[in-house]
Amino acid sequence: MELLFLTLGLLALAIAGITIKIWAKKDGKFAGTCASQNPMLNQDGEACGFCGKTPDEYKDCKEPQHS
Numbered sequence: 001m002e003l004l005f006l007t008l009g010l011l012a013l014a015i016a017g018i019t020i021k022i023w024a025k026k027d028g029k030f031a032g033t034c035a036s037q038n039p040m041l042n043q044d045g046e047a048c049g050f051c052g053k054t055p056d057e058y059k060d061c062k063e064p065q066h067s
Contacts, residue, residue: 047054 045054
């Protein structure tokens, strides 16, 4: 029973932390990034799922979501 309460308490703490982070951010948005441009994750050189740019185009990307 103690383990259940501990688990629920930690889960509630995590949810509260995420809620506070969203509340504190402007417009409630997390910073956007193109994780698919990471060479460790995108070994095939596929286009970004967020903006559609290829890894070659991303180095000159001026999108405000990517900064």
